[in-house]
Amino acid sequence: MPMLSAVAAARAILTSLHEVMASRAGAQAKLNQIVEAIGENLDSEVCSIYLLREGMLELFATRGLNQAAVHVTRLAVGEGLVGTIAANIETLNLAEAAAHPDFAFRPETGEEKFHSFAGVPIVRRERAVGVVAVQHVEPRRYEEVEIEALQTVAMVLSELIANAELIDEEEVLGVPAHLTGPERLKGLTLVKGLASGVAVFHQPRVTIEHVVAEDTEAERQRVYLAFDKMREQIDRMASQAEFGVGGEHEEVLETYRMFAYDEGWTRRINEAIDSGLTAEAAIERVQQRTRMRMRQIDDPLLADRMHDLEDLSNRLLRIVSGQLGTAASMGLKGDAILIARNLGPAELLEYDRRRLKGVILEEGSLTAHVVIVARAMGIPVVGRVRGLRGKMRDGDLLLLDGDQGVLDVRPAPTLVEAFEARFAKNRERQAHYAAMRETEPVTRDGQRITVMINAGLRDDMPMLNLTGADGIGLFRTEFQFLVSATLPARERQTRLYRDVLEAAGDRPVVFRTVDIGGDKVLPYLRHNDGETEENPAMGWRALRVALERDGLLKVQARALLEAAGGRTLNVMFPMVTEPWEFDAAKAVFESQLAFLKRQKKLLPEAIRYGAMLEVPALAECLDLLAPKLSFLSIGTNDLTQFLFAADRANPKLAERYDWISPAIMRFLRRVVQTVAPFGTDITVCGEMGGRRLEALALLGLGITRLSITPAAVGPVKELVRKIDIGEIRAAMDGWLASPPHDLRSTLAEWAFFRGIECD
Ligand code: PEP
Numbered sequence: 207m208p209m210l211s212a213v214a215a216a217r218a219i220l221t222s223l224h225e226v227m228a229s230r231a232g233a234q235a236k237l238n239q240i241v242e243a244i245g246e247n248l249d250s251e252v253c254s255i256y257l258l259r260e261g262m263l264e265l266f267a268t269r270g271l272n273q274a275a276v277h278v279t280r281l282a283v284g285e286g287l288v289g290t291i292a293a294n295i296e297t298l299n300l301a302e303a304a305a306h307p308d309f310a311f312r313p314e315t316g317e318e319k320f321h322s323f324a325g326v327p328i329v330r331r332e333r334a335v336g337v338v339a340v341q342h343v344e345p346r347r348y349e350e351v352e353i354e355a356l357q358t359v360a361m362v363l364s365e366l367i368a369n370a371e372l373i374d375e376e377e378v379l380g381v382p383a384h385l386t387g388p389e390r391l392k393g394l395t396l397v398k399g400l401a402s403g404v405a406v407f408h409q410p411r412v413t414i415e416h417v418v419a420e421d422t423e424a425e426r427q428r429v430y431l432a433f434d435k436m437r438e439q440i441d442r443m444a445s446q447a448e449f450g451v452g453g454e455h456e457e458v459l460e461t462y463r464m465f466a467y468d469e470g471w472t473r474r475i476n477e478a479i480d481s482g483l484t485a486e487a488a489i490e491r492v493q494q495r496t497r498m499r500m501r502q503i504d505d506p507l508l509a510d511r512m513h514d515l516e517d518l519s520n521r522l523l524r525i526v527s528g529q530l531g532t533a534a535s536m537g538l539k540g541d542a543i544l545i546a547r548n549l550g551p552a553e554l555l556e557y558d559r560r561r562l563k564g565v566i567l568e569e570g571s572l573t574a575h576v577v578i579v580a581r582a583m584g585i586p587v588v589g590r591v592r593g594l595r596g597k598m599r600d601g602d603l604l605l606l607d608g609d610q611g612v613l614d615v616r617p618a619p620t621l622v623e624a625f626e627a628r629f630a631k632n633r634e635r636q637a638h639y640a641a642m643r644e645t646e647p648v649t650r651d652g653q654r655i656t657v658m659i660n661a662g663l664r665d666d667m668p669m670l671n672l673t674g675a676d677g678i679g680l681f682r683t684e685f686q687f688l689v690s691a692t693l694p695a696r697e698r699q700t701r702l703y704r705d706v707l708e709a710a711g712d713r714p715v716v717f718r719t720v721d722i723g724g725d726k727v728l729p730y731l732r733h734n735d736g737e738t739e740e741n742p743a744m745g746w747r748a749l750r751v752a753l754e755r756d757g758l759l760k761v762q763a764r765a766l767l768e769a770a771g772g773r774t775l776n777v778m779f780p781m782v783t784e785p786w787e788f789d790a791a792k793a794v795f796e797s798q799l800a801f802l803k804r805q806k807k808l809l810p811e812a813i814r815y816g817a818m819l820e821v822p823a824l825a826e827c828l829d830l831l832a833p834k835l836s837f838l839s840i841g842t843n844d845l846t847q848f849l850f851a852a853d854r855a856n857p858k859l860a861e862r863y864d865w866i867s868p869a870i871m872r873f874l875r876r877v878v879q880t881v882a883p884f885g886t887d888i889t890v891c892g893e894m895g896g897r898r899l900e901a902l903a904l905l906g907l908g909i910t911r912l913s914i915t916p917a918a919v920g921p922v923k924e925l926v927r928k929i930d931i932g933e934i935r936a937a938m939d940g941w942l943a944s945p946p947h948d949l950r951s952t953l954a955e956w957a958f959f960r961g962i963e964c965d
């Protein structure tokens with residue numbers, strides 16, 4: 207079989223299946239002929255078909271296993287390899303079936319002599335209605351062409367089985383009894399927040415009625431036309447004001463455009479049509495392959511790109527089948543929570559923002575484009591909810607707790623009441639903080655604290671006015687790079703920086719040059735040697751990349767300098783480890799400045815250069831660096847991970863070490879004291895500054911500038927206005943000289959007795 211191409215194999219099987227179906231044989235006889243035909247064409251020793259009957263996967267036909275097992279061997283969904291394939295709707299390809307943890311031995315089948323196993327779900331309207339599996343004596347993994355042929359067969363089988371009434375459609379597709387009571391599902395918090403509304407399925411699923419083509423050429427034409435139409439749609443979207451004029455969507459749409467014109471994709475669909483499938487089935491076939499690949503991809507960013515491709519594939523399927531409407535095109539009737547396996551960012555933006563309250567995804571990751579966009583839109587998102595779409599119906603009431611990553615489906619009235627109360631409290635709190643927009647963060651003893659926000663997207667800019675923050679203390683420029691398919695061109699960088707400066711008006715914006723590498727991997731910017739890193743957080747990232755690929759830094763320097771023409775440019779470098787790195791990065795900017803001067807371009811009025819303190823070694827040389835700096839920004843996220851030698855992304859360590867510990871506090875105080883004689887501004891821009899108790903601790907160390915997440919501005923301002931800076935500093939001095947057993951509790955108690963809320 208490996209010698210045979212997938213196209214030829216699938217075509218040969220389709221021809222045999224056609225013959226079988228045209229025969230007058232009964233359903234069981236047809237299935238028997240089908241397993242023979244598949245087995246012969248794929249040259250496999252075993253071919254079996256399991257179908258769903260009364261909730262169990264029953265062996266309906268086999269070639270190669272004991273015939274006595276037919277209609278006797280039954281597996282629950284989720285049980286054994288076959289049950290796992292059906293439960294997860296995924297393909298398994300195993301060289302040694304018995305080594306798989308889900309393997310369940312069924313002695314009546316006589317399968318012990320067969321080592322390798324490949325199984326594919328037979329899917330109807332997104333539910334597995336059966337499984338087709340092949341087995342071989344020889345232990346080996348199946349070739350991709352073999353799996354593809356098997357997947358094509360499974361698609362055809364799904365149509366044949368339904369037509370032959372071999373499965374009870376009502377049983378499979380009707381509303382199962384378990385979809386009536388309340389249910390709680392757990393997932394991963396992607397964007398925090400609370401929401402309630404009715405479940406709206408993003409895509410009323412395209413039903414593929416016909417899988418086997420009558421006329422291959424006609425199917426090819428249908429696909430060509432659909433491609434044209436889809437490309438037109440994408441181009442049009444790009445020109446619409448909502449998506450265009452600079453938003454992050456521009457980068458996203460660029461990625462879409464790249465895929466829409468991708469020749470590999472069209473070629474694979476064409477090959478599937480060659481094998482005898484209809485246009486719809488061919489698109490779905492190729493999409494299945496993409497999904498399978500996606501499961502194998504470790505790189506989250508690359509996986510996100512694959513989701514974009516899936517989004518486009520769904521679009522193409524809708525066009526070709528004429529089943530055009532997503533829930534967006536039909537309009538949301540009331541408060542809605544969108545349900546999708548995955549969602550493209552452009553698709554999210556098609557919804558009515560007033561009615562769309564939340565999003566729940568079966569997949570999704572923190573860095574997915576759609577999540578970045580949802581965050582900017584203020585819509586809570588929970589992802590990685592397994593089997594989501596099988597657990598609810600359109601119109602079910604849902605309560606989404608994005609803070610805890612929990613979803614209540616069809617909640618009991620008492621739960622709704624409790625949720626509403628939380629909701630009301632939340633709104634009240636938000637309104638209270640919003641009203642503090644104009645309130646100055648001044649301590650009781652008259653110290654003005656600077657409270658700025660962290661940002662990274664153009665869509666974050668309205669937060670400046672909404673929170674009344676003093677500026678942007680950290681603008682993560684790498685976000686633009688992260689949502690782009692390719693390195694963003696200089697003009698596009700300039701445009702973003704200019705827009706950000708304009709939106710900020712006279713409030714300062716500190717641009718951090720790209721911090722890529724670490725957890726922010728760009729598929730288009732790899733190591734020269736193509737090696738992967740064991741410890742990317744301590745590897746080739748941030749300024750280390752920028753100084754080596756100085757073309758990257760030069761382009762960014764030009765873009766920043768041009769964007770800041772006539773204004774002050776605040777720029778800082780991430781992960782400075784030794785002072786010379788700061789000098790080298792500054793030199794790149796200075797040479798670009800000289801170039802622009804020669805070109806008689808409008809130059810910034812002033813340039814303030816700063817460094818991030820994220821690597822402990824730099825703290826030992828601050829006396830050398832500080833005189834050269836206009837400001838220093840302490841990135842406590844990275845700094846503390848290096849001080850504790852504890853990966854900031856490892857959930858097992860998340861609770862283990864405390865920022866409010868003598869080690870971190872003493873370290874930070876020493877930094878403050880070293881820099882103080884030089885009069886250099888010091889800001890803390892890590893996450894800890896946005897937590898009230900941590901903010902209190904930082905103020906106690908002499909930090910007076912914070913750059914924090916926008917949602918924390920109100921709570922931190924409120925804190926500042928309640929404290930006496932002299933008092934907390936004196937207390938902190940005492941604690942650090944002779945640390946109490948538990949500094950966090952001591953500090954919390956101190957705050958509590960003064961009526962300072964710090965939770
Ligand atoms: C930090 O490390 O604290 C920081 C602010 O930078 P980032 O979180 O982007 O690494």
Ligand code: MG
Pocket residue numbers: 780820841843844
């Ligand atoms: Mg950092």
